[in-house]
Amino acid sequence: MFAPRSMPWPLVALFTAGYLAPYLLPTTVGRLDAGLPLSAASAGAIGSALLLSSAAAGFLLASRVERIGARTLARLGLTLAFLGYGGAALTEVVPAVVVGALVGGFGSGTVTAVAASGIAALGAPPARTKPRAWGNDPHRVTTLGLLGVSALAGALYLTLPRLGPGHGQPLTAIALTALAVWPLTGRLSGRTAAARSSTGRGRLPRRRAGLLLAAAMLCWSLAQNSLWGVSGRIGLGQAHLTEVTVGAVFALALGAGLVGVLGAGALGPRMGRAVPIGVGTVLIAGCIALSASATDLPAFAAGEIAWNLLYPVVLSYVIGLAASLDPRGRWAVLVGSASSLGTAAGPLAGSVLGAWAGFPVMGEVLAVGLLGVAVPMTAVALRAGRRPLPVVEVAVETPAVPARRAYETAYPNSYASTSAR
Numbered sequence: 115m116f117a118p119r120s121m122p123w124p125l126v127a128l129f130t131a132g133y134l135a136p137y138l139l140p141t142t143v144g145r146l147d148a149g150l151p152l153s154a155a156s157a158g159a160i161g162s163a164l165l166l167s168s169a170a171a172g173f174l175l176a177s178r179v180e181r182i183g184a185r186t187l188a189r190l191g192l193t194l195a196f197l198g199y200g201g202a203a204l205t206e207v208v209p210a211v212v213v214g215a216l217v218g219g220f221g222s223g224t225v226t227a228v229a230a231s232g233i234a235a236l237g238a239p240p241a242r243t244k245p246r247a248w249g250n251d252p253h254r255v256t257t258l259g260l261l262g263v264s265a266l267a268g269a270l271y272l273t274l275p276r277l278g279p280g281h282g283q284p285l286t287a288i289a290l291t292a293l294a295v296w297p298l299t300g301r302l303s304g305r306t307a308a309a310r311s312s313t314g315r316g317r318l319p320r321r322r323a324g325l326l327l328a329a330a331m332l333c334w335s336l337a338q339n340s341l342w343g344v345s346g347r348i349g350l351g352q353a354h355l356t357e358v359t360v361g362a363v364f365a366l367a368l369g370a371g372l373v374g375v376l377g378a379g380a381l382g383p384r385m386g387r388a389v390p391i392g393v394g395t396v397l398i399a400g401c402i403a404l405s406a407s408a409t410d411l412p413a414f415a416a417g418e419i420a421w422n423l424l425y426p427v428v429l430s431y432v433i434g435l436a437a438s439l440d441p442r443g444r445w446a447v448l449v450g451s452a453s454s455l456g457t458a459a460g461p462l463a464g465s466v467l468g469a470w471a472g473f474p475v476m477g478e479v480l481a482v483g484l485l486g487v488a489v490p491m492t493a494v495a496l497r498a499g500r501r502p503l504p505v506v507e508v509a510v511e512t513p514a515v516p517a518r519r520a521y522e523t524a525y526p527n528s529y530a531s532t533s534a535r
Contacts, residue, residue: 122255123300125232128188130266131195131295132226136165136216136457137267138284145281150208158461160212164219165458168426169530171223172230172451174329176444177318180232185302188228192299194221195292203285211281223451224291229259231443232302256433257379260426264372266291271368284285323494324445327436328452330491334395334432335453337480337487338425339460341402344468344476345418346407352473353414354471363415367422374426381427387435392492394428399481400486406477435495 139161147157171191179187194216202214233256270287277283316449318324338419341348349360398421405417436449467476 122232122236124188124295124301125229125255126237126258126262127298128225128229129233129256131192131224131291132224132229132264133263134266134290134291135168135195135199135222137263138270138288139164141271142281142284143283145279146211149279149281150206150211152208162216162458162461163212163455164215164222164271167216167219168223168226169451169454169458171220172227172447174455175224175227176231176447176451179228179404180442181305184228184232185299187224188299188302189296191221191224192227192296193294194218195225196221198289199285200289202263203282203289208430214285218285222288223291223454226450228302230437230446232441233259234437234441234446243510251260254379254382256430257375260375260430261372262376262441264345264368264375268368268372302482309406318444320439320445320498323497324436324439326490327432327439327445327494330453330487330494331432331436331449332456333454333483333487334491336460336463337402337456337484338398339457340464340478340480343461343464344473345405347468348408348473349414353408353410355411355414359411363411363418365420366415366500370419370423371426374423377423378427386495387431387438387498388492390431390488391428391435391495392488394424394431395484395488397441398424398428399484402484403422403477403481406480407474416533427460431495435491435498438498457526 143157146152146160147154150157152160175182177186196220198214198216198218200214202211202218205211205214212243236255238535274283274287336525345364346360349355349363350357355363401421401424404413405421408414408417433446433449437443437446439445464476464480467479471479
């Protein structure tokens with residue numbers, strides 16, 4: 115898709131544009147609630163519908179990127195994102211906003227499918243080429259994408275409050291980002307002769323491992339976002355903190371997420387996949403239990419910040435594992451879409467559990483669930499490490515989804531909406 119030593123900036127840009135909507139979902143949903151005749155639950159439902167639409171695009175297009183062509187699909191996704199989010203930003207008619215969110219979400223999912231497939235393919239250069247250059251290292255390219263979307267989302271979180279209230283500002287920002295990325299799609303490949311002849315019907319390799327990883331990832335993401343969705347309530351109500359203090363904790367957590375992204379890129383494949391995934395998930399479970407049971411600032415801040423530090427590290431290796439199962443990127447897209455399903459359902463699950471048993475018990479339940487999910491994820495990582503692909507070798511991890519969701523907590527009043535980590 116790119117010259118051996120060229121940095122695939124179009125993939126980095128598509129990664130950023132595709133994941134920006136989930137990153138900004140908390141403030142988007144919070145503004146829908148405040149600016150339109152919607153209840154908090156209804157606004158949260160719109161946010162969940164956006165993520166479900168995005169996940170649907172991933173499931174639908176996972177095996178079709180090569181057949182249709184990366185350039186064509188990327189432009190289609192960017193167009194849908196621009197028209198959907200832009201249209202929703204310009205109207206206050208609730209049904210039109212819902213339609214815009216669905217269209218924009220499908221566009222975001224289409225863009226992320228192209229980015230995930232392209233990044234996964236970087237791990238399989240022709241055998242005759244020299245060792246992979248920095249720009250063609252999938253793990254580092256994804257790290258750049260994570261840094262890009264985290265930095266852009268962070269800048270918007272600081273800027274949007276200064277632009278006044280209303281649901282249009284975050285949606286406009288997402289639409290304009292899609293428009294800005296459009297010129298870079300000219301460097302993507304079109305539909306190739308090989309893709310036309312194969313029609314994309316090749317069987318998925320390692321289907322059992324891939325399905326197990328996708329199912330585990332859905333539960334992993336659901337557990338994470340169940341607590342993220344009510345983190346604001348825990349800080350304000352249970353830990354008895356002010357809104358300013360909670361916001362400061364979430365801002366520090368966002369910074370920790372950036373450090374985690376850099377750490378994942380620096381660590382690379384040195385420890386394999388099983389250790390970062392297994393040990394990292396166990397540590398995250400402890401962070402969730404700590405944060406959910408916090409009754410003061412030190413415990414709440416420690417849980418939230420450590421959580422956001424670890425999340426992108428583990429996520430990058432999980433998606434890298436998915437990419438290693440199929441160098442065409444189909445499992446990377448499918449696992450990412452399964453993660454989006456868990457993300458969409460998380461806030462509702464967290465609210466129900468919290469109301470039924472209280473936040474501390476909810477945190478314990480989620481932590482135990484994560485410990486259980488860590489077992490099959492680690493097993494897949496160990497098995498994949500012993501069984502390299504027969505034709506090509508994916509030497510490094512290829513994260514595809516964005517460890518993207520601490521930012522959602524940057525707005526504590528958006529807990530009813532959350533999704534994106």
